[in-house]
Amino acid sequence: MKSLSFMPRFLIVVSCAAFAGVLILASRQPSVHAAGQAPAPTPVQAGAGLFQQDCAFCHGRDAMGGETGPDLTRSKLVLSDTDGSKIAEVVRNGRLNTEKKMPPFHVSDAEMVSLVEFIRARVTAAAAMKGGRRGVDVADLQTGNVELGKQYFNGAGGCSKCHSPTGDLAGVASRHQGLSLERRMLYPEGAKSKVTVTLASGETVTGTLAYLDEFTVGLRDSNNTYRSWFIDKVKKYVVDSPVEAHVEQFPKYTDADIHNLMAYIQTLK
Secondary structure, three states: OOOHHHOOHHHHHHHHHHHHHHHHHHHHHHHHHHHOOOOOOOHHHHHHHHHHHHOHHHHOOOOOOOOOOOOHHHOHHHHHOOOOHHHHHHHHHOEOOOOOOEOOOOOOHHHHHHHHHHHHHHHHHHHOOHHHOOOOOHHHHOOOOHHHHHHHHHOOOOHHHOOOOOOOOOOHHHHOOHHHHHHHHHOOOOOOOEEEEEEOOOOEEEEEEEEEOOOEEEEEOOOOOEEEEEHHHEEEEEEEOHHHHHHHHHHHOOHHHHHHHHHHHOOOO
């Protein structure tokens, strides 16, 4: 084998350059390997995954409110929470004493930090939205005249025929606010219909309507027992549907009626 001294000069240069290139590639190898791996998620990204998994079904994918959960970007608790402890308490303990119950979630300390960071990021993003409006505030629905609303409730609206501010509506404005309250005022979701069935014998049975089609009428009586009859085997049946009265009122409302009635209903706390 020839010694290095007998090699042509250009081969010596090329060999040295190649050797240097190997050293450079070797020194770069760890960074090339790192570049091929997915970077670790940021706390906000990790929190986004947790939020979509456990929270989005109520509070919306963007934390701005869903069908059952409030807008967290406007939550007083969220906005006043400087260290994440208030958010953590609600997440871990839930809110089982409210009407729309929130279950507790088992979240580690690291996951909680990520979740709080995501919620705060959504607060920042929401505040930067043009116009600053993302929905309807409770204040937007407080433009009517309370006294005129009360007059409409007891008079032209016919509301007092079925409802009482000290009875079924007592505290309704504490249980519902904003659009939720207005929806219930205009169309009471989940309201149960009553039915009275007159049997062939002349006996009458009254209860909550449980089933009705062209062949069968069914109800639950005062003992919550389900009873049903073939329609052609009874003398008659009469359905009392509270929702129908609200539907019939739709074409009669003026804008002023709705605003005034809403203003009055909001005082029933």
